[in-house]
Amino acid sequence: MASDTVWHPTSFRTHTLGQIQSDGESLVGSEVTICGYMEANRGKGKICFMDIRDGTGRVQIFLKQGGVSDEQLEMAQGLSRESTVQIVGEVAQKRPPKVAEGEPTPPPTYEVVASIFTVLTEAATPLPLGVTDTVSIGLDTRLDNRFLDLRRAHVNAMFTLRSKVLQYGRDHLITEGFKEINSPKIIASASEGGTNLFPMMYFDTPAFLSQSPQLYKQLTILGGMERVFEIGPAFRAENHDTYRHLNEFISFDIEGAWMNDDDVMCVQERMIHHIWSQVAEHDQDQIEIINHYREGQGDEPITVEVPSLPFPRIEYCDAIKMIQDAGEEISWGDDIDSSHCDIIAAKYPGFHFLPRWPMEMKPFYIHHIPGDVGATGEQLSRGFDLNYGRDEMTSGGQREHNVDVLEQNLRNKGLDPADFSFYTDGFRYGAPPHAGWGLGVARLLMVLTGSRNVRETVLFPRDRSRVTP
RNA sequence: GCCCGUGUGGUGUAGCGGUUAUCAUGAGGCGUUGUCGAUGCCUCGACCCGGGUUCGAUUCCCGGCACGGGCGCCA
Numbered sequence: 001m002a003s004d005t006v007w008h009p010t011s012f013r014t015h016t017l018g019q020i021q022s023d024g025e026s027l028v029g030s031e032v033t034i035c036g037y038m039e040a041n042r043g044k045g046k047i048c049f050m051d052i053r054d055g056t057g058r059v060q061i062f063l064k065q066g067g068v069s070d071e072q073l074e075m076a077q078g079l080s081r082e083s084t085v086q087i088v089g090e091v092a093q094k095r096p097p098k099v100a101e102g103e104p105t106p107p108p109t110y111e112v113v114a115s116i117f118t119v120l121t122e123a124a125t126p127l128p129l130g131v132t133d134t135v136s137i138g139l140d141t142r143l144d145n146r147f148l149d150l151r152r153a154h155v156n157a158m159f160t161l162r163s164k165v166l167q168y169g170r171d172h173l174i175t176e177g178f179k180e181i182n183s184p185k186i187i188a189s190a191s192e193g194g195t196n197l198f199p200m201m202y203f204d205t206p207a208f209l210s211q212s213p214q215l216y217k218q219l220t221i222l223g224g225m226e227r228v229f230e231i232g233p234a235f236r237a238e239n240h241d242t243y244r245h246l247n248e249f250i251s252f253d254i255e256g257a258w259m260n261d262d263d264v265m266c267v268q269e270r271m272i273h274h275i276w277s278q279v280a281e282h283d284q285d286q287i288e289i290i291n292h293y294r295e296g297q298g299d300e301p302i303t304v305e306v307p308s309l310p311f312p313r314i315e316y317c318d319a320i321k322m323i324q325d326a327g328e329e330i331s332w333g334d335d336i337d338s339s340h341c342d343i344i345a346a347k348y349p350g351f352h353f354l355p356r357w358p359m360e361m362k363p364f365y366i367h368h369i370p371g372d373v374g375a376t377g378e379q380l381s382r383g384f385d386l387n388y389g390r391d392e393m394t395s396g397g398q399r400e401h402n403v404d405v406l407e408q409n410l411r412n413k414g415l416d417p418a419d420f421s422f423y424t425d426g427f428r429y430g431a432p433p434h435a436g437w438g439l440g441v442a443r444l445l446m447v448l449t450g451s452r453n454v455r456e457t458v459l460f461p462r463d464r465s466r467v468t469p
Numbered sequence: 470g471c472c473c474g475u476g477u478g479g480u481g482u483a484g485c486g487g488u489u490a491u492c493a494u495g496a497g498g499c500g501u502u503g504u505c506g507a508u509g510c511c512u513c514g515a516c517c518c519g520g521g522u523u524c525g526a527u528u529c530c531c532g533g534c535a536c537g538g539g540c541g542c543c544a
Contacts, residue, residue: 040505040506040507042502042504042505042507042508043502043503043504043507044499044500044501044502045500045501045502046502047502047503047504048504049503049504049505049507051505060504060505062503062504064503080496081495094503094505095503095504097503097504097505125479125495125496125497126479126480126495126496126514127479127480127495127496128479128480129479129480129481130479130480130481130494130495132506133480133481133493133494133495134481134493134494134506135480135481135482135493135494135495136480136481136482137480137481138480138481138536138537139536139537140535140536140537141480141481196542196543211544212544214544234544236543236544238542238543239470239541239542239543240541240542240543242538242539242540242541242542243538245542245543335543337540337541338540339540362544363544365544366544383544392543395544396544397544438544465535465536
């Protein structure tokens, strides 16, 4: 729980469980009203111990005959796990658990001795998945029952970290003068050829779900906003089905005026450095929760290693050579696929940029400097990727700001400039050189949390076969 | 879309041409208990669907569906 959070009392509780854990000493003897999910209950007969959990922590409730009514005691003892309860009671120091000879005495912890016990809602049994059970659970079962899966400590920690990552990234960009924007997600035409779009009807007009804020963030730059960013959804109707692809994902996008590809790569590495530093400084508790779970599963613990700056830059030409030297069949102009990325990742296991891709492989809006050619004399672009290990995190680059070149690029891709007039018109009245990138939030979270599947880091993932819940 | 694999209690698993279908977790009951991975005893709960081979199929074969892994695709 963030120490600077102010938890105001609500109609249902005077204190959070986190407050009782952390401020227990000063609360001893005072009456509190608390709420939570019942995680476990022990004891029959004259007493009952109950562990309850809310979004901030866990506390033990002690119920005894005479302390609460017999009816309430019986209800507590027979209550199913994950039922929600409300307790009025007095904070007390827990009796320390028995420790083996020679073991250090644990620090004092606090419990609530109940005087009024109320069941808010009773959970059905059996649970579709055990919130505290140690058995592992298939991802499909978890996603079908995400509302329960999310109650598991390490899953909750993952999404707490996700929130923090977005917060730190946002904070950093704001300190560099970026302003947050929102662009439309219902669009009339493709942002470019290639990617498949989800079609829809916008009243009587055919329309699509947006695959990228690309063209809109550029129009905002042309409008003089100088530096902008957006955290929003992108939709792609691709038939891919892998651990790292989804059909709806959250993209962290920036665009800045008077910048080239090198400049925005620097923005990106500073931002990632800031996020990792902040997590390492403030969120070790969440990392430890995840590691506690990983330990139980026999997985290596994760560590937040703040990457050093600058990130390595491996230009496309050098990457191709590196792959060829490893004995792979690849030639200039080929895409660098996952198995090739493994070769690069062997030498550069962390974050690394891959700048200067061939112009013919990049979309029409990417800038190129005429005469800036690769080893084979082919035109290079000012587009780049950011990878972590084998996985692509980001695509970015400097954008073409000359409208004549832009229209020629469209024609070179077999597209009709007339279809993009809503976009190209923005360049006719003075356009600053500018650059930007789009970062996959879920993929970044995979790196941070050690997840092996992107679905783990998305609350309700949308893949080729899943639209519910 | 292609290739490979898997489908067994609520959950996660073991196993087999004829079994009382294994274990863990869970659920229900009784007892004990300032417990804390509560505990002792008892009980409950499963072979994805359809077809075929066979005296007999959860097991073998075919099809379907679902899921997993890999690839392709992908700003």
